[in-house]
Amino acid sequence: DREDRRVAEVNVPALRKDLERYLDIRERATAKYRLEEEGHRKRTSIDIPSLSPAAARAMEKVRDAIDRNDLPAALGFALADRVVKAELDTFNKAVSERFGERTLLGNAVKDPSGSTFDKAAHGMSPGDREKLSTAWPTMRAGQQLAAHERTQQALKQSEALRQTQTKSQGLKQ
Numbered sequence: 001d002r003e004d005r006r007v008a009e010v011n012v013p014a015l016r017k018d019l020e021r022y023l024d025i026r027e028r029a030t031a032k033y034r035l036e037e038e039g040h041r042k043r044t045s046i047d048i049p050s051l052s053p054a055a056a057r058a059m060e061k062v063r064d065a066i067d068r069n070d071l072p073a074a075l076g077f078a079l080a081d082r083v084v085k086a087e088l089d090t091f092n093k094a095v096s097e098r099f100g101e102r103t104l105l106g107n108a109v110k111d112p113s114g115s116t117f118d119k120a121a122h123g124m125s126p127g128d129r130e131k132l133s134t135a136w137p138t139m140r141a142g143q144q145l146a147a148h149e150r151t152q153q154a155l156k157q158s159e160a161l162r163q164t165q166t167k168s169q170g171l172k173q
Helices: 002-045 052-067 071-079 082-098 114-119 126-172
Strands: none
Touching: 052 071, 052 082, 052 126, 071 126, 082 114, 082 126, 114 126
């Protein structure tokens, strides 16, 4: 009995250390899952604004131009009216916050079906899934338009940088 007691007393520090490590690991895992859940809830709680009739018409024209593979025309339709452009930017920002900036750009997500759609619609009621399915082409066109705008902006910046470098090289000679 004394020997068992001595062995138990010797094992107390190791047991205490193991328990503290377990509680620390558990606390970190709980915090990690809490952050993931809060992030998921925040993403799913972002409301995507509905478009005004003028913006909806502009998006329809943009979508048709994208289907014809005429991105400059799509950009022209979007930039035609400043109010519509601001509304489309707000819409695209909300879609990007909710689903990700490039989620709807690939060819695999052209139709509202498949793993990307299922992932986006995870946890939605059937009615909300139907609304998402209906809005999918508009959201996709918005992301394609935003991606094209980013590309155009990057091209302008690189061209300006190239011209600046050319001018500075000309001054050195």
